[in-house]
Amino acid sequence: MSPISTSLPPTMSGIQLLGHGGPEVLALNNDIAVPSFTDEDVVIKVLATGVNNTDINTRTAWYSKSDADSDDASWSGNALTFPRIQGADVCGVIVAVGAGVNRNRIGQRVLIEPCLRFAKGKRLESPWYFGSECDGGFAEYTVVADQHAHAIDSEYSNEELASFPCSYSTAENMLTRARVTAKDTVLLTGASGGVGSAAIQLAKARGAKVIAVTSPSKNEQLLALGADQVLERNIDLVKSLGRNSVNVVIDLVAGKQWPQLLDILMPGGRYAVSGAIGGAIVELDVRTLYLKDLSFYGCTVLEPNVFPNLVKAIEQKKIAPVIAEVFPLAKINDAQLMFEQKQHVGKIVLTVG
Secondary structure, eight states, X not given: OOOEESOOOSEEEEEEEOSSSSXXXXXXXXXXXXXXXXXXXXXXXXXXXXXXXXXXXXXXXXXXSOSSOOTTOSTTSSOOOSSBOOOOXXXXXXXXXXXXXXXXXXXXXXXXXXXXXXETTEEEEEEEEBTTTBOOSSBSEEEEEGGGEEXXXXXXXXXXXXXXXXXXXXXXXXXXXXXXXXXXXXXXXXXXXXXXXXXXXXXXHTTOEEEEEXXXXXXXXHHHHTOSEEEETTSOHHXXXXXXXXXXXXXXXXXXXXXXXXXXXXXXXXXXXXXOTXXXXXXXXXXXXXXXXXXXXXXXXXXXXXHXXXXXXXXXXXXXXOXXXXXXXXXXXXXXXXXXXTOOOSEEEEEOO
């Protein structure tokens, strides 16, 4: 059976990751072969793509637990193959489909679910992350399994839609795993970034009370997003809030302040984590864990209902995009530099094509 497509060029432009290191390992290539695809895939013309922590962490081998090599430096804990096209956030339009996919999908504007359970025509033994274990969205065209390209009907621009997939699905997954409801008081660390600003909106949509932790300069912006209270990130949380004062902690930071997060959790509280920008190694008094009957959730692989629920929330305008800055793809180094400076609120987005 042959694929169904509009006319695809033989080559495309994109940003290739050539190895682990600094910005110098990202290279613009105007002669990359347009990716091949299986009967179960769709080809997407990328319109806009977002910048994420995972892009930079993968580039710098931050995920590796060994200083000796980078054999475990990918999102999945395996060695990366190079060159790799990164980019987990994609808004685009389907321009070709495999023989097993309904041809009516051609022309649909879509968001790509970044946590992949299907790729290369088969179900994966363990999930891949889009732009890590396979090529992603930092190029003019990309390929993904049909079920991971979610059609979306929205008035938001391509750049606005590209701000949603990774950050908002990560936030929604954490809230889903922690079973957040209107009865909960949620403390959120790293609240001004893409995932943090998403989590504020999504927790408020569930009716929860949200206490956001960030730098003082961003207080008003987070209050405008819906946070009920904003605390300075270096504050003593136990003195400010009291012990046993919140039901849920949504943590993107970890670091030295981490023991305080458990102190402020009520007995039976839930802790969900999906980041460690403040430091990955923390000190745990195991007695706090078991005497308070706490539940810990490490959140990486998306629950099956998370991304479809996110698309519905976008279409119903229950959540709104928060864009910090937009750059052309060729200016990716400038975009990542701005990201690493952590002075922004919301998402940094790259336009493609």
